[in-house]
Amino acid sequence: MAYNLTGVMSAIYSILIMVCVGDTIIFFSTKLFRLSETLISESRSRKTQILMALAGSAIGIVTDELSLPMLGTLSGIGHGIIIFLGIIGGPLTGIASGFAAGAYRLSGLWWGGFSGGMNSWLAVPSAIGLFGAGVIGSALHRYGIRSHNLNGRKIVLSALATAGWRAFTIVVLDSTIASFFSYYNPADILLMLGDTILIPELVGNSAGIAVFLLVVKDIVDSSRRKEIRMRLIKKYEEYIGPVAKTIAKGVDEG
Numbered sequence: 001m002a003y004n005l006t007g008v009m010s011a012i013y014s015i016l017i018m019v020c021v022g023d024t025i026i027f028f029s030t031k032l033f034r035l036s037e038t039l040i041s042e043s044r045s046r047k048t049q050i051l052m053a054l055a056g057s058a059i060g061i062v063t064d065e066l067s068l069p070m071l072g073t074l075s076g077i078g079h080g081i082i083i084f085l086g087i088i089g090g091p092l093t094g095i096a097s098g099f100a101a102g103a104y105r106l107s108g109l110w111w112g113g114f115s116g117g118m119n120s121w122l123a124v125p126s127a128i129g130l131f132g133a134g135v136i137g138s139a140l141h142r143y144g145i146r147s148h149n150l151n152g153r154k155i156v157l158s159a160l161a162t163a164g165w166r167a168f169t170i171v172v173l174d175s176t177i178a179s180f181f182s183y184y185n186p187a188d189i190l191l192m193l194g195d196t197i198l199i200p201e202l203v204g205n206s207a208g209i210a211v212f213l214l215v216v217k218d219i220v221d222s223s224r225r226k227e228i229r230m231r232l233i234k235k236y237e238e239y240i241g242p243v244a245k246t247i248a249k250g251v252d253e254g
Helices: 005-030 033-040 046-063 076-088 091-109 119-141 152-181 186-196 198-253
Strands: 069-071 074-076
Touching: 005 069, 005 076, 005 198, 033 198, 046 076, 046 091, 069 198, 074 198, 076 091, 076 119, 076 152, 076 198, 119 152, 119 198, 152 186, 152 198
Parallel strands: none
Antiparallel strands: 069 074
């Protein structure tokens, strides 16, 4: 597929949308102290994990209906969002989100979804891919990529892992499994998907997870800066308080 200037502009437009959404998340998250505290924390209570899993499951289902214009076609960013949820929420959130999104995507075997775009012949491999995304996000979290310690290298690694997994699902899973649910053979499916959604999906999912991880990093960094300022102010008050009292006492006695 030849990606002309219009296709490139659509990709830039979609990435800008992600940035705007990310900025919105930053704004609301800074108003919710407990969310910022949860992201910074290295350990979470079972109740917090369950709540994050429920929220992640809902987000995972919604992402099945979400597509953005990317390089001349509509690109879903569900795999990237599921991996993102696994990274910030941990294994329980990742597995639950992937399972919920996969189960919903599997329903494409008998209906087209609210948007009408859940093709039945891609439902099974897509469901497997979304569940696998939850496993990958959980694994990345398990091996040290977490909301409280994000940096540039870890964000790039997460984006590459997302792109690699999405490439595998399209090139291997979609082209083989989907052939059992359609009149196409694996070679035809691979050619069709490779010519239409392969590159847009790789760009959309990798850019999507990078943007949202940058958002989380900004939230965490802002919260830490605020915590450091408060600590310094407290230390200053502890130091200056006795000094001020001594000076005041000296003035009164004088």
